[in-house]
Amino acid sequence: AQTVTQSQPEMSVQEAETVTLSCTYDTSESDYYLFWYKQPPSRQMILVIRQEAYKQQNATENRFSVNFQKAAKSFSLKISDSQLGDAAMYFCAYRSSGGATNKLIFGTGTLLAVQP
């Protein structure tokens, strides 16, 4: 079974600085998808960025980028020019590309604080 591990329960960053959130996963599959979701205090789950495992190029979305290391099974999220609105819980998630379902497997999350 696949597992997702986020080893940093909490992180803090100064406004305008850069922060990297770690995520590792375990799988025997060669093709899959990886995601980062943001959960602010409103509880809404917001998709931040996603990566297809068959793509070597790291995904980027504005100030958000990932460092995808397939051999190491690592999928870290980098937030550049951090803003106060980035403060939230961040979840890393894995989804198999095979099987009959589209279900996501989540890590336990990293709570990011942004200091003004």
Added chain:
Amino acid sequence: NAGVMQNPRHLVRRRGQEARLRCSPMKGHSHVYWYRQLPEEGLKFMVYLQKENIIDESGMPKERFSAEFPKEGPSILRIQQVVRGDSAAYFCASSPLRGTNPIYNSPLHFGNGTRLTVT
């Protein structure tokens, strides 16, 4: 274009009562997922449904929990005889049926969740 709608936002039940959580997927979405988030934990998959079919219920507790997604109307997650350990946030997500790889390429869109408190 309304997103995934869940209601109620908050639900308080006494031990032994029944809880019904509703989820209306995004317009055009025919796949619904239910997740549970216990305090200080990530989301855990419970069940995956298409209209009138349960596709994967591997994450559902064997007793007291059931889910349905009828041809008309919202998806319902039902918890009978609630206990304190059922207190959690329950999230619904939906995805569309799209293209030749409907399952693998479509992202999940989440609702804002229902926070269930059992007293």
